[in-house]
Structure formats: C-alpha cells, structure tokens
Amino acid sequence: MKFNSKAVHAGDRKREPGKPIPVATPIYASASFFYDSLETIDKVFAHEVQGYAYSRYDNPTNAALEELVSTLESAHGTLATASGMSALQIALTAALMDRRKHVLAANALYGATVKLLQNVFEPFGTTNSFVDICDLDAVAKAIEADKPGVILMESISNPLLRIGAMDKIAEMARAAGACLMVDNTFASPALVRPLELGAHVVVHSATKYLSGHGDVIGGFVCCDEEHFAPVRTLSRIYGPILGPFECYLSMRGIKTYPLRIERQNANAIAVAAHLERHPKVSRVYFPGLASHPDAETTARLFPKNQYGAMVSFEIRDAGKAEVFAFFDALKMIVPATSLGDVHTMALYPDIASHRDIPAKQRARLGIQPNLVRLSVGIEDIEDILADLDQAFG
Numbered sequence: 001m002k003f004n005s006k007a008v009h010a011g012d013r014k015r016e017p018g019k020p021i022p023v024a025t026p027i028y029a030s031a032s033f034f035y036d037s038l039e040t041i042d043k044v045f046a047h048e049v050q051g052y053a054y055s056r057y058d059n060p061t062n063a064a065l066e067e068l069v070s071t072l073e074s075a076h077g078t079l080a081t082a083s084g085m086s087a088l089q090i091a092l093t094a095a096l097m098d099r100r101k102h103v104l105a106a107n108a109l110y111g112a113t114v115k116l117l118q119n120v121f122e123p124f125g126t127t128n129s130f131v132d133i134c135d136l137d138a139v140a141k142a143i144e145a146d147k148p149g150v151i152l153m154e155s156i157s158n159p160l161l162r163i164g165a166m167d168k169i170a171e172m173a174r175a176a177g178a179c180l181m182v183d184n185t186f187a188s189p190a191l192v193r194p195l196e197l198g199a200h201v202v203v204h205s206a207t208k209y210l211s212g213h214g215d216v217i218g219g220f221v222c223c224d225e226e227h228f229a230p231v232r233t234l235s236r237i238y239g240p241i242l243g244p245f246e247c248y249l250s251m252r253g254i255k256t257y258p259l260r261i262e263r264q265n266a267n268a269i270a271v272a273a274h275l276e277r278h279p280k281v282s283r284v285y286f287p288g289l290a291s292h293p294d295a296e297t298t299a300r301l302f303p304k305n306q307y308g309a310m311v312s313f314e315i316r317d318a319g320k321a322e323v324f325a326f327f328d329a330l331k332m333i334v335p336a337t338s339l340g341d342v343h344t345m346a347l348y349p350d351i352a353s354h355r356d357i358p359a360k361q362r363a364r365l366g367i368q369p370n371l372v373r374l375s376v377g378i379e380d381i382e383d384i385l386a387d388l389d390q391a392f393g
C-alpha cells in the first residue's frame, strides 16, 4: 500500500473468522482483561501468546494506533504516549540506558526539550552539549570531542525552520556508536521519514499534524527493532501511555492527515510568497524559498513542493507592542499555542515556545523580538492572506 492508503487502513479492521469486524477500532476503556482460563493469561504475561492483560502494558486501541504510526514512519515499533514531552523523556531514557550519558543536541530545539535536557536529565548525571546541526563540520567535531550517546535534532527546527542533513548525521552517528533521535513533529512522515534515512528513533508530538484537530495531547516514540525493546520495557514500568480515548481521536485524525498536510503545504507556499512581497514584512523563514539557507538539503530530502506548513516572519521595525497589536487584530487566525491543526495559528516565540530562553541566547540563535511563527491551516488561502493583511494595518 502507498502512504495515503496506509493512513486509512493500517492498524484497523483485524479479521477474525466468524466475528464481526468493526470498521473503526473501538475505544477499549478497560483497565484489565481476563480469559476463560488462567493458563491463557499466564501465557500472555510470559509473552508466549499475543494478548492483553493490563492497559498500562498494552491495550487494543493503543495497539491499533501504534501499528498505524509504525507503518507511516517505517518503524519496527511505536509507543503512543501521554504527550510529546513524555515521548522525548522515555525515548531519551531508553536510548541512554546502555550508552555514554551525553546528549549532543541541536542548538535550535523546542524550549521544553532544552529544559528536559538541562533541568531533568542533568541532575541525574547526563551531560549535554549543543551544536549548529546544519553545520556538518561542527557536528563531526562535536561527535569527536563529546562522544555522545545520543544525538538529538528536529527534522525542521523551531522557530527558524532550519533543516539538517539527517542522512549524513545518521552516518556519523552510526560510525560513532551513537543513537540518532529525530523529533519529526514539524515535518511529519508525509514529508520525511528519518528512520528510512538511518536514524534510530523518531519522536512526535502527536498533538500536532498527526492528530491535527487541536483536541488531543499525545506523543509517539517510533523505533528500529533494537531501540524499541527498551522503550516498551520502560513504558511498562513508568506507564506514560496515551489513554484509549485519545488513541481513538488520534487514529481518526490520522486517516485524513495526508489530505490535510497536502493542503497545508500548498497554503504555506502561497503564504510565504505573499509575505516575502509584503512591505510590512522584513524577513520570511520558509524551507521552500530560494533564500532559505538549507534549500539544497531540503531539495535532497523532502518531496518536491512540500516544505511543511510552518512559516516564520519578522514584522518590519516592530517591537513587542507592535507584535501584540498584530496578534490582537487577527480575526480568523487563532493566536494560540500549538501547531499543525486544521486552523491557521500564530505564535509569538518570545512569550511562548522560547519564553524561558534568555533574551541574549534567543538573539544568538537568531530569534528576533519581531518574529512571528505561523502554522498554516487548511482554510481557503484568500481568507488566510486577507486576515494577515488586515492585521498588519
């Protein structure tokens, strides 16, 4: 099956002779399961037969969603977790268990991911270093110097939308015995599948493109065979699992995800082109523009004319007051924290995703106080452009 068909069919409609087959996997709101003989549950606990015993370990709704996401990300196994952050937490813990406890991270990461590394992993003895992940010489030198157990990057960085050469970094990671972990939230598997490029682990905030409707907080850890076993083992102990109702919502969302992302990608190209010509905009960050610093890597790794649906831009000569005025003037675009939903959303990184990063460090990373991040939705493009234009005043 091809990608769109997999999104519709994978995980669902398991056939069992003589039994009715639901067209959509039901919500198994059951904490535990039993069988007509104790011998069966003994075999389930021993993993001798496939089955369900306790929903912290496994649940049929979760299993259906996990199979679907594994199929989309070309993973051996997937764990659906309670949030994107819990996905990162368990993925990092599992990958570091039998490796040198040093994480070499991209210097442009979601703010809470940086906090997770510095405020949670460091006190437990893990060390971190940060590198410009788009500078391959710098990455090679950092691997040589720091001997990381894990290299962590985002497939499209937040909020300046830089794209690192995941395939080349995967080669370097493998040569050094390190695990390459890619947060694929911003790109999503319709655009790039890091495991196919040599990464070991992919994490997602399922809250974003995959679920897509702003009604779920969730995450995924998708792994090759070697890395999935410790993730599942840890999950059975920690229990950071996604509830079956959220699994159901996510699965329902993913069925239309390829259609949504196609429309969002096309709308984003039009928004970026419009903003690049706009007199009130001094700079646009979008991987599809010739001016983008990673245009060559994007052309090599991403499908033609699909650059994701995130567009960042700087409002000309604007300070905080002017940026606030722009947000307050928006009529249709939703000024809420998140991305990847069906509706277009605007976020001000200085007060939201990158709020806890000191102003000087933000400036060093190129995040200016007049930067706005847009997540382009599926609305009619004329309405998106008209709302932006009227908000510029």
Ligand SMILES: Cc1ncc(COP(=O)(O)O)c(C=O)c1O
Pocket (backbone or CB within 6 Å): 083, 084, 085, 086, 110, 154, 158, 183, 185, 186, 204, 205, 206, 207, 217, 218, 219, 338
């Ligand atoms: C790239 C990225 N990774 C991880 C997360 C965390 O996801 P969640 O909010 O679902 O915990 C986010 C949230 O915005 C994100 O943007």
